Amino acid sequence: xxxxxxxxxxxxxxxxxxxxTSDKLCKQAYEEVITSIRSSVWPKGSNIFTINNSEKNVxxxxxxxxxxxxxxxxxxxxxxxxxxxxxxxxxKKGGPIDVYKEFRDGDTVRRVGLEFETGNISSAxxxxxxxxxxxxxxxxxxxxxxxxxxxxxxxxTDRVTNYxxxxxxFENAEGKAFVFIGFNADAFDSSVEIIPKGKDGMSKRSIxxxxxxxx
Amino acid sequence: xxxxxxxxxxxxxxxxxxxxTSDKLCKQAYEEVITSIRSSVWPKGSNIFTINNSEKNVxxxxxxxxxxxxxxxxxxxxxxxxxxxxxxxxxKKGGPIDVYKEFRDGDTVRRVGLEFETGNISSAxxxxxxxxxxxxxxxxxxxxxxxxxxxxxxxxTDRVTNYxxxxxxFENAEGKAFVFIGFNADAFDSSVEIIPKGKDGMSKRSIxxxxxxxx
Numbered sequence: 001x002x003x004x005x006x007x008x009x010x011x012x013x014x015x016x017x018x019x020x021t022s023d024k025l026c027k028q029a030y031e032e033v034i035t036s037i038r039s040s041v042w043p044k045g046s047n048i049f050t051i052n053n054s055e056k057n058v059x060x061x062x063x064x065x066x067x068x069x070x071x072x073x074x075x076x077x078x079x080x081x082x083x084x085x086x087x088x089x090x091x092k093k094g095g096p097i098d099v100y101k102e103f104r105d106g107d108t109v110r111r112v113g114l115e116f117e118t119g120n121i122s123s124a125x126x127x128x129x130x131x132x133x134x135x136x137x138x139x140x141x142x143x144x145x146x147x148x149x150x151x152x153x154x155x156x157t158d159r160v161t162n163y164x165x166x167x168x169x170f171e172n173a174e175g176k177a178f179v180f181i182g183f184n185a186d187a188f189d190s191s192v193e194i195i196p197k198g199k200d201g202m203s204k205r206s207i208x209x210x211x212x213x214x215x
Numbered sequence: 216x217x218x219x220x221x222x223x224x225x226x227x228x229x230x231x232x233x234x235x236t237s238d239k240l241c242k243q244a245y246e247e248v249i250t251s252i253r254s255s256v257w258p259k260g261s262n263i264f265t266i267n268n269s270e271k272n273v274x275x276x277x278x279x280x281x282x283x284x285x286x287x288x289x290x291x292x293x294x295x296x297x298x299x300x301x302x303x304x305x306x307k308k309g310g311p312i313d314v315y316k317e318f319r320d321g322d323t324v325r326r327v328g329l330e331f332e333t334g335n336i337s338s339a340x341x342x343x344x345x346x347x348x349x350x351x352x353x354x355x356x357x358x359x360x361x362x363x364x365x366x367x368x369x370x371x372t373d374r375v376t377n378y379x380x381x382x383x384x385f386e387n388a389e390g391k392a393f394v395f396i397g398f399n400a401d402a403f404d405s406s407v408e409i410i411p412k413g414k415d416g417m418s419k420r421s422i423x424x425x426x427x428x429x430x
Binding site for chain 1: 301302306308309334335336337338340341343344345347348351379380382383384386387389
């Protein structure tokens with residue numbers, strides 16, 4: 001298998017680093033996410049990921065997220081839209097976690113939540129707070145946020161957040177198991193096909209929702 | 216002196232509660248903020264705060280913030296636009312804290328940062344993270360966020376955040392000295408003058424910036 005979206009920058013809190021090094025399930029979770037983000041190629045059928053850099057903000061970002069999620073759901077059996085109990089039952093507000101999986105090994109379970117940021121910087125702050133709440137309440141054992149790095153985001157939809165923009169606040173997650181991943185294109189080329197914006201050109205599919213999960 | 220904007224809801228983390236109860240300077244900071252937010256009246260010349268409730272989103276919110284800031288700056292000598300060293304010199308990105316004051320008593324100093332939220336919920340998350348970063352880095356000893364409660368925000372500019380919307384995440388600030396204050400109108404009346412949006416009708420004034428502060 002070939003992987004070509006680059007993982008350019010990673011920040012792990014001390015606890016996350018320790019877990020990913022020494023805990024088999026957390027290591028597996030991290031590797032599944034890395035493999036899924038790296039699996040994107042562009043244009044379709046290529047064997048590397050090349051972004052059109054003819055103009056600022058020219059490409060869409062949703063298809064990147066979609067590729068990553070398809071692999072997480074279909075290859076690795078992650079689920080979409082996992083509500084946190086604290087938000088759903090206690091606070092009665094706030095949306096679910098984007099992607100979620102429970103890793104099991106005998107009696108050990110590790111619950112990992114992931115958000116792939118395609119909104120603006122403020123919305124990235126909200127995702128971070130939501131995941132921190134899940135960690136504080138011990139509904140999650142590890143949290144991950146995926147974002148394009150600045151160099152790539154420059155050619156994606158206007159105001160899409162980037163790794164460097166949220167970076168000053170990563171340390172607010174110290175004391176919790178949190179990983180921030182910044183991905184980048186493999187190559188830049190002004191003649192390559194532009195990534196469509198929104199859901200244009202994406203095949204329809206049913207996402208694998210947590211709520212439909214059969215135990 | 217009469218005060219009429221109501222302080223409807225308050226959340227203090229345990230540490231903030233302790234400081235406001237037992238530390239003279241933090242108590243003073245809290246009281247100055249409460250007095251300043253309560254000092255708003257509407258319409259001008261009235262002696263209570265009445266909001267026009269003829270229609271959703273009909274009133275502006277900026278004049279409320281302005282009233283509060285004028286009192287903080289002119290009566291209590293708070294400063295505007297205090298940059299955090301961690302953002303300015305180390306991370307080289309991110310804006311300053313809205314309002315800031317250093318309280319002194321002999322050798323004791325307490326540095327308090329405040330943000331009055333007039334943006335949407337995502338922007339409130341960003342303010343909270345910025346203040347948490349200041350607390351984590353020990354550039355602030357206490358942080359405060361002011362927001363309208365839902366009942367009032369309903370009649371203010373569309374998508375202005377409200378206390379209840381950020382409330383699920385207040386507990387992420389536990390372990391730090393953080394106070395969240397939700398204010399409300401004293402009365403609702405569909406025939407009272409509408410609060411203008413933006414800066415319309417507000418007198419021009421020079422704000423008291425931290426950067427111009429003379430020691």
